[in-house]
Amino acid sequence: MYIRTRPVPIRCFYNEKDYGYKSTFVEIKNPVIPKSFIGFAIDNVRKELFQKRYGQKRDPYANKNRIEQMDIRKRRTELKKLTLDNEKIWHREQINDDGVCAPRIMMSVYYMICGALDIIYNKRPIDRFWFLETVARMPYFSYVTMLQLYETLGWWEIDGPLKTMHTDEEITETKHLRIMESLGGDTLWWNRFLAIHGALVYFVVLIIFFVVSPRLAYLSSELLERHAVYTYTEFFESNESILKGLKPTREMLDYDPYCESMYEIFTYIAMDELAHARSMRYVRKLPDSS
Numbered sequence: 001m002y003i004r005t006r007p008v009p010i011r012c013f014y015n016e017k018d019y020g021y022k023s024t025f026v027e028i029k030n031p032v033i034p035k036s037f038i039g040f041a042i043d044n045v046r047k048e049l050f051q052k053r054y055g056q057k058r059d060p061y062a063n064k065n066r067i068e069q070m071d072i073r074k075r076r077t078e079l080k081k082l083t084l085d086n087e088k089i090w091h092r093e094q095i096n097d098d099g100v101c102a103p104r105i106m107m108s109v110y111y112m113i114c115g116a117l118d119i120i121y122n123k124r125p126i127d128r129f130w131f132l133e134t135v136a137r138m139p140y141f142s143y144v145t146m147l148q149l150y151e152t153l154g155w156w157e158i159d160g161p162l163k164t165m166h167t168d169e170e171i172t173e174t175k176h177l178r179i180m181e182s183l184g185g186d187t188l189w190w191n192r193f194l195a196i197h198g199a200l201v202y203f204v205v206l207i208i209f210f211v212v213s214p215r216l217a218y219l220s221s222e223l224l225e226r227h228a229v230y231t232y233t234e235f236f237e238s239n240e241s242i243l244k245g246l247k248p249t250r251e252m253l254d255y256d257p258y259c260e261s262m263y264e265i266f267t268y269i270a271m272d273e274l275a276h277a278r279s280m281r282y283v284r285k286l287p288d289s290s
Helices: 037-051 066-079 086-095 104-120 125-136 138-153 161-182 189-212 214-238 240-244 250-255 262-284
Strands: none
Touching: 086 214, 104 125, 104 214, 125 138, 125 161, 125 189, 125 214, 138 161, 138 189, 138 214, 161 250, 161 262, 189 214, 214 240, 214 262, 240 262, 250 262
16 A cells, blocks of 8 residues: 655745635634534625625735735736646546446446536636545545444444544545645635535435445545546646646645645645555455454
């Protein structure tokens, strides 16, 4: 199983660049607890209607002076040059068939969803990546939820290695998500709507899968992670020259403090997704508990 070692967390501030967007990550210096569900819901409706200009892009130049705005425009012009060829992604999947055997109905749903993503996110690679990373966190949430339930019922060991592994995988996917937010992947209202509701549906589906058969749940995750590998690999290989000229954001440096370009970041993300796909295959081939 591939594991990429993380470097010592030293931030290289001189290398940090702003593309006009910020991650939803907030540093909370004083201990607080979340609001009620109703309180959060009301605040979010207000924010969507008034602060984010409902249905429109958020303003990436808010609170920036003229020089900063010019620099951001230059960087965003380069971002717009990034492309993603859907046909080449499918070609990679065909030539790299590694023997994943899934039920026909699961594969049919898989191809239907991936085909829909190709249409919806045509010429919008960053928006697509933000959607994928939002959904990609759900498997690990669902697996930890079910393992926690089994622990409570006395059916499973407390804080076993399986739960620890899934927690670490979710943390990695969260870092990927913050990176896509720093590039404006969540700026469109309809993308946030699709990603959030799609993730919730996927979470429930995986809970059901896990109740029926954990192997089935892990198989669905392996398919998703494999598709992410091919997508990211096609992206960084076809956009190599552009990505090597783009400096990392703060969130990228939090992920890898020594990176010098976005090319490195996307290669590392692809490697992470490959590690997750392999871990899903490894886990689903483990023997049943006695």
